[in-house]
Amino acid sequence: MINVCDINVMKPLLAEHGFHFSKAKGQNFLIAPWVPQSIAEEAGVDDTAGVLEIGPGIGPLTQQLCLRANKVCAVELDNRLKPILDRTVGEFDNLEIIWNDVLKLDVPALVKEKFGGLRPMACANLPYYITSPILSALLEAECFDSVTVMVQKEVAQRIAAQPGSADYSAFTVFCQYYAEPELLFDVPAHCFLPQPKVTSAVIQLKVRKERTWDILDQDIFFRTVKASFAMRRKKLSNGLASGFPELGKSGAAEVIAAAGFPENVRGETLSIPEFARIANEIVKYKQR
């Protein structure tokens, strides 16, 4: 197996194929072998797993996934990488490469078609320019056991943030609604070529099998969350009145009281079950 993380192997390989990194495609390739090994190991990839990888690049993580998983499907946008991947991962018969934009795929259909009978997982060193849309698609697909990804460290901190902290955001609530996050390890910029300007981190999202809170209407729940964070450090009633014009100020105050919160409560301090209580009161208010 070619050690694609060895810079003395990688550089001539790229040069041989006239490959130049594309900043626009988020191409920062791993040059530290411990990183893809640790991602595959800590993700818990084994021979019961069907793994969807996004953005194999020249294949360092793909190799580690193929060594452990039953099946790997890797989705890559840049078909200039084809002859290089033929060399670096062509030997694996449990690998299928899909040459497409991951955001254009029907992820649940793909998982059903490719990973029948297997434990579906997603694993990736993500292209950072589309971290949020990719993570949203992977979580909303509701078909993975876990999603283990490398992202910018500040994004990882945002995903794992606690209510009331500076990093807590609507994206935190979105991710934690679908999954339980665990920060695994940091990856310094010198582990990549070219080096990104930021530190990276690997985070695992264990997808919830059940949600322990009642939500009457998922759309209203996410609208409530969005409205609550739209006006940080302001009273929640202002955010709700602006996100739900149909409530007005008095309706917003009414639902907050009905959900059992003081009138000066701040949205950014609420947990998911607390957002659910408010969203459910909004549903009831609208049904009156």
Ligand code: SAM
């Ligand atoms: N996995 C490799 C590694 O760790 O060295 C490459 C990771 S690099 C950060 C991101 C990869 O995602 C690149 O290969 C890039 O071409 C690919 N990519 C970018 N946008 C994509 C998209 N929309 N769909 C699929 N792959 C994409």
